[in-house]
Amino acid sequence: MTSVVLRITRNSNYFASPGRDIVKNNTSDMTSVYSAIAAPTGGIFLLPTAIFLLCQSGIARAEDYFDPAALEFANPQQKTADLHYFAKSGGQQPGTYPVSIWVNNQEIAQSEVTFVDSNGALQPQLTPAQLAEYGVNVSAFPAFNTLHEGEPFTHIERYIPDASSRFDFATQRLNLSIPQAAMNVQSRGYVDPARWDEGIPAAFVNYNLTGSQTRQSDDNSRSSYLNLRSGVNFGAWRLRNVSSMEYDRTRRWNSQSTWLQRDLKSLKSLLRMGDTFTSGDVFDSVQFRGVQLMSDDEMLPDSQRGFAPTIRGMAHSNAKVTISQHGYVIYETFVSPGAFAISDLYPTAQSGDLEVQVKESDGSVRTFTQPFSAVPFMLREGRVKFSLSAGRYHSGQSRTPSPTFLQGTLFYGLPAEFTLYGGSQLAQDYQSWALGVGRGFGELGSLGGDATWANTTTPSGKRSAGHSLRVQYQKDFAGTGTSFSLASYRYSSGGYYDFSEANALESRNGLVDNKRSREEISVSQAFGGMSSLAISAWSQEYWHRQSRDETIHLGFYSAWRGVSWGVGYYYTQSSDRQKADRSWSFNLSIPLGGPLAESAISYSTTSGNNGRTSQQASLYGSIPRNPNLYYSLQQGYANGGQGSNSSASLDYHGGYGTAQLGYRQDSASHQLTWGASGSIVAHPHGVTLGQTVGESFAIVRAPGAADVAIQNGSNVHTDWRGYAVVPSLTAYRKNTITLDTESLADDADVELEGQTVIPGGGAVVQANYQTHIGNRVLFTLSDSRGPLPFGASVRLHKAEDEQGAAPGGMVADGGQVYLSGIPQEGTLDVAWNADNISRKCALHFHLTDTVQQGQSPVKTVSGVCQ
Incomplete structure (x- = not known):
């Protein structure tokens, strides 16, 4: 039996309004029932008769709907506005709404979308270009061939089978459900360069x-x-300059660098012209003025940047694969039966153990451990990274020559956690070539090594040839909290000069102490998450020089309940000084409370x-x-x-x-x-x-x-x-x-x-x-028949040359409508449909005649619509 709910009120002005439940069975004989029951009689109703007649409503079965006439009991001579948009659950008036757009439960964008009425429901107007922007493979569906890129359409399910749209008006959220097969396959975190x-x-x-x-x-x-640091942007081009001015007794102006750059989306790279630096991943970085084209990892999805291993395994059914590190789940996906390869992990630590769990459809679980480690230059399998630089060398020293040179480097991620890399530097009096390889060895860490050969023509015309060897090691011991963040060793023969050293030969009459060897190590140890010990050391030897450069730093830091303290030891030996510098430090910081809760006291000492x-x-x-x-x-x-x-x-x-x-x-x-x-x-x-x-x-x-x-x-x-x-x-x-x-x-x-x-x-x-800048006003609108009907559309009148959308709304109970952004003086245009007849009127207002209650920012205006 169809249910009928009446909420009875003693307010004789009206019986029902939004929020007061009135459900009417769609039969003609029930209209007289509601007329008898709902007639205002000072709060006294013929309740027994009403109950008897309502009980008979089960005889006729039909669709339930809301009777708009129930909204006008207090003013029966006023015809009700056309409210068919609200006849169904969730129904709303068509128009343009600011919404957040979600595709397959992932927020994609926020924008204004126009909605049209379709059998009582709102349908969004989208374009093929928008869908492509959201990651939909539009070209795979022939139905889109009839549309231009920016041509709006509705009913997405007519173009993409099994797709659907749903607009949640309460949260202003447009949900698009698109089959996964219709989406472009992209790495996690991917953002279409077109966006x-x-x-x-x-x-x-x-x-x-x-x-x-x-x-x-x-x-x-x-x-x-x-x-x-100044800049000018025009289109995709960026012009930048860095300048400085110093003044003590004289004024000195210095333009340090100027360059022009732009993104090259198709290559995921950056084009730069002007003053810049070469990449320093294979050769030592040098400053130059010229042209540079280089890969930009910032353009890649987060899941493709840095290094993370490719996880390979076998699934015997439709299985769920879960990957964890240090007890935290970092990746989860579903795979089909057969071999699988996961290559879009987000980069985590430089090394560690990955726990991989494969849960089959029958509930059985298999686990295995994937240890990995990476030196800084390692790339994921299949990744390519490059850099090309050409221009004139610039050392910043007036006597040093500025030869024209060309430098290129290339990295390539190979299977089995190998990365191959190399490069070359070419100038008239200098040529060098480098080749190297890096590999992860799981629990043993990762190891990389490269060799560089160089030929140098000295200012006297003598040719000098030599080589340089470098080894790097990386390892984290996850169980103990110990990390070898970088251990590196480089050895260079006596005839080897890097590019900067080779160019310094002329300014120093051929006397340059070229580097012989260099060692670096950095170790850290964590203790319970609140304390840590860090050790770093660096040493460099030179040919033709007896002394060396050395630096050692040892530090211990701890914190507990906001109190922090640390001790440090520093040792520095410079090759041009006979005596080394040794110093130690202690510092303590204690936060305060009460009125000084945002303050702290500290003490430090150095010796x-x-x-x-x-x-x-x-x-x-x-x-x-x-x-x-x-x-x-x-x-x-x-x-x-x-x-x-x-x-x-x-x-x-x-x-x-x-x-x-x-x-x-x-x-x-x-x-x-x-x-x-x-x-x-x-x-x-x-x-x-x-x-x-x-x-x-x-x-x-x-x-x-x-x-x-x-x-x-x-x-x-x-x-x-x-x-x-x-x-x-x-x-x-x-x-x-x-x-x-x-x-x-x-x-x-x-x-x-x-x-x-x-x-x-x-x-x-x-x-x-x-x-909307202006007053917040609660209007009470009426005409010769009484308060304007519920659902009438109201909008502030704007001249054709005025910018932006005009404030508007919908009439509620008693002819009331709330609007914001209202000027001191203006005109409201009101329109509604009643009995298939379009009606409209206008109200001219002056807010000087308003009433403002207490401290409320909302003003009230009552007026008769003409």
Whole structure:
């Protein structure tokens, strides 16, 4: 029997409205039943008769639906608006809505989508280009051949079998279900290069200004330093410059480097022209001015960057493969019967053991361990990495020659965890070739080795030939927490010169102490997650020189309940000094509580082999109730005649950059220091100030929404125009920029608080937010027949030349509608359908006539629609 639910109220003005359940059986004889029951009688109803008649409704079976006429009991002469869009569960009015788009339960994008009515349900209008952007293999389905790339269509299931769409209006989420076979096969974390945003035309400059004024007993001095990193973006091209200016008694300007670059998407590489450096993975890196084309691993999916082994195994059925490391699941997938190979693991540690579990469909489980290790240059199987550089060598020293040269390197990932690599450097008086191989040996670690041969023509015309051998080793002992992060050894024969040494021969009259051998080692040991021991050592010998360069560092660090401490030992021996430097240090930091909960005290002391000892006590942290202002107070003492010293500083970290002010004094001098840093960005909509920007960043555009916090940046807010600089984004990755709507002013609203952007390398992308700036108003609308009907469409009238969508909404109970972004004066256009007749009216309003209750930002207006 069809159920009928009545919610009875004693409000004589109306009987039913949204949220009050009225279900009516679709039979003509029940209309009189509802008319008798629902007639307002001061809250008294003919209940026995109603119950009797309702019990008979089971005689007729039909589809349940909501009776819109029940909404107008208080005003029966007013015809109900056409509400057939809401007759079905989840029904909504067609239109354009800001939504988040999910494909196979993975969020892909956020954008505005137009929905049309289809038999009472909303269908999204999509384009083939959008589907391709979402990873759908559009070309595999002939039905799309009839559409242009940007031509909208509905009913995705008509184009892709077994596909479907579902719009969750409550969460503004469009769910697309696409069969896996219809998706392009891509590595995890893959972002289609077609979605990389080249950004908007823009020019910017990062500035870092520091200065000091020092007063001594016999002299006063002032100095300042300005560092500028500037750039211009036009299309896919990026022009960059790094310059500096120094001033003490004279002013010196230095343009350090200028270059032009762009992404080459098809090659996953970067083209750069101007001042740059060669890659340093095979040969030592050198500075030059010329052209460079090199692979950029940042363009690859996270699951294809770095090194991770290919996991191979056998499944006897449709099985689930789970891969864990250190007890944590890092990968899970389903495989078909037969041999499988998993090659898209995200890079984890440089080495370790991977636990692989294969769970068959009958519940049986097999496990095995895959140990792996990698030296820094190892690549995944099938990966290619290259670099080509051509130009004039630049050492930065005036007397050193600048020969034209060509350098190329190539790496290739082979099966069985082998990586083969090599390269060449060619110049008129210098030629070198390198060849090497790296391999992982599982539990034994990974080993790499290479050999380089070089021929050098000295300034006297003599030819010198030699070779250099290098070995590298990497190993983590997961069970003990010990890591050999890098152990390296290089030996060079007496006739071997690297490219920098060869070019220095002319400026030093053929006398260069070329390197003979070099050893490096770095070891770390963790203790229970709260303490660690680190040891690093480096040593280098030279031909024709008796002494060597050596550096040793030993450090122990620990932390417990916020208290941290550490001890360190440093040893340095330079080949041009007879005596080595030895020093040790101790530091302790203790956080405070109460009103100084954001502060800490610290103590440190250092001692050297010259007998000098210094001690320093500090109080530092952020100012209470002002987390952007940091302070530091220090008092120190040093022996050897230096005596005591003291200092104080204030640092402000704001939305437009940072500022510093400090003072320091000791027995011999007084010094005042200052500094400021930030960025200035010019873009098509004006000039915006911000914090120091990175390689890729964003301009937030929310016109009129002033002082709105951006959740992606520390203390970043929109300026008085509604613009802000988000200083750092991850290139080639999805970045979500979110406005903190809690910080919106009472007269501002935004339709979509989050935007997803995917910047290309060095791009300045724009995140646009549609804002409604104006009053928040609750209108009560009526006409000659009484309150306007539920479901009538209301929109603010806008001139044809006005930008942006006009605020709008739908009439609820009693002719009420809430709108935001309303000006002080304007006109509302209202439209609805009743009895298949289109009706419309207009209301001109002045908000000076409104009533505002208490502290509520919502104003109320009542008016008669003409």
